[in-house]
Amino acid sequence: MALALELAKKGHPSPNPYVGAVIVKAGKIIATGYHEKAGMPHAEAIALARAGRKANGANLYVNLEPCSHIDKRTPPCVDAIISAGIKKVVFAMKDPNPKVNGGAVLRKAGIIVEHGDMQKEAQELNVAFAKHIKTGMPYITLKMAMSLDGKIATKNGESKWISGKESRSIVQQMRARNAAILVGVGTVLADNPHLACEIKGTAQPLRVIIDAELRAPLSANVFRDANAIVFCSKNAREGKKRQLAKKGVKVIGLESTEGKLDFMKIASHLGSMGINSVLVEGGGDTAASALFSKCVDKIAFFIAPKIIGGKMAQGPVGGEGIRTLTDVIELADMLCTQIGADLLITASPRYK
Numbered sequence: 001m002a003l004a005l006e007l008a009k010k011g012h013p014s015p016n017p018y019v020g021a022v023i024v025k026a027g028k029i030i031a032t033g034y035h036e037k038a039g040m041p042h043a044e045a046i047a048l049a050r051a052g053r054k055a056n057g058a059n060l061y062v063n064l065e066p067c068s069h070i071d072k073r074t075p076p077c078v079d080a081i082i083s084a085g086i087k088k089v090v091f092a093m094k095d096p097n098p099k100v101n102g103g104a105v106l107r108k109a110g111i112i113v114e115h116g117d118m119q120k121e122a123q124e125l126n127v128a129f130a131k132h133i134k135t136g137m138p139y140i141t142l143k144m145a146m147s148l149d150g151k152i153a154t155k156n157g158e159s160k161w162i163s164g165k166e167s168r169s170i171v172q173q174m175r176a177r178n179a180a181i182l183v184g185v186g187t188v189l190a191d192n193p194h195l196a197c198e199i200k201g202t203a204q205p206l207r208v209i210i211d212a213e214l215r216a217p218l219s220a221n222v223f224r225d226a227n228a229i230v231f232c233s234k235n236a237r238e239g240k241k242r243q244l245a246k247k248g249v250k251v252i253g254l255e256s257t258e259g260k261l262d263f264m265k266i267a268s269h270l271g272s273m274g275i276n277s278v279l280v281e282g283g284g285d286t287a288a289s290a291l292f293s294k295c296v297d298k299i300a301f302f303i304a305p306k307i308i309g310g311k312m313a314q315g316p317v318g319g320e321g322i323r324t325l326t327d328v329i330e331l332a333d334m335l336c337t338q339i340g341a342d343l344l345i346t347a348s349p350r351y352k
Helices: 002-008 043-055 077-084 102-108 119-125 127-135 165-176 185-191 238-246 263-272 284-292
Strands: 020-025 028-034 059-064 088-093 112-115 139-147 180-184 206-210 228-233 250-254 277-282 298-304 330-339 342-350
Touching (some): 002 028, 002 043, 002 119, 020 043, 028 043, 043 077, 088 102, 102 112, 119 127, 127 139, 139 165, 165 298, 165 330, 185 206, 185 284, 250 263, 277 284
Parallel strands (some): 059 088, 180 206
Antiparallel strands (some): 020 059, 298 342, 330 342
C-alpha cells in the first residue's frame, strides 16, 4: 500500500483523485500503475494491462476504492478487476463519491475485499478531491513567506526573495499539487509574477487574479496566455474586459462591496468550474479575505531568519483585523519543519 501511495503522487490528475495500484502474486510484485491525468486510464486499468494473464489469482492493492460508476470518460475499474480474475482487493480509503460502491460490487462477484490499510495517509493525499466531491468547494491552502518579525515585503514593497531556495523548491511542489494559484492585483502590480510551476512535465495550474477594478496591465506576466482567469467587479471597465477576453483570459464579474469582492463567491465559482484545489499566494489583503471568509483549509507559512522591521513594511495578513481576542482564528494540527535555513509552519484553521 505504501508503494501504491508513492505511485499515486506521480500523477497530476486534477480534478480526479491521486491513485496508485500494485498487483502482487505469490509474494512478488508483478505490475504497477498510477493515474497520470484526467481522461487517461485509471491506475487499476494500467496495472492490470501490464500484468496480463498473470493477474488471475493475484491480489490488488490500491489507495482508493475502485470506481464502479459509468458517467465518466473511462470505464469502471471494477469490471476490469473482475474480468482479470483478481482474487483479493485491498484499498486504503472509500471513495467519497456517493456514486461509487466498488467494494460492494467486487464482493458480490466473489472477490475478497479489505479496506483501511494506511487510510490516514490515503485521506491526506486526496483531501482536495474529497472536499470538492462532498461540498463542491475547492480545498484552499494559504501560503506566505515572511521574515522572522512577520514582514512579507520591505516598506518599498520588495519581497524577492525573503525565503531561501529550499523553501522555493517546496513551493514549486505545492504549485504542482494544486489546480490553481490565486493572487490579488497588488501582488501582480508589485512583483509581476509568472505564477508558473517550474517542475518539468507538470501541467500548469490555472492563474487566478482578484482585480476588482481591473488595474493589472495587459502586459502582466499572468496574462501571457489563456490559462488565466480574472475576478472583477461587475462595474469594472467594459473596454478592459474586452481587451482581456481578446487575449483569451476569462473575466468573471461579481458584485462588489466598497470595491471589494467576496472571497467565498470566488471560491464557489472556482469549485463550480471543477477546480478542486487552490494555492493562495498573496498578498496580505488577499490572505485576510481568504482567512476571514472562512475558506482556508490549511496554512503554510515559511519563516526566514531575517529581520526587516519598520511600521510601513507589510505583514502577512492585512485587512482590518479583529477587535477582540475572542474573535481570533485558532489553528490546529500545527507542524513545524526546518526547510534549509527557514521554518515551515503548517496548520489548519478552526473556524467558530
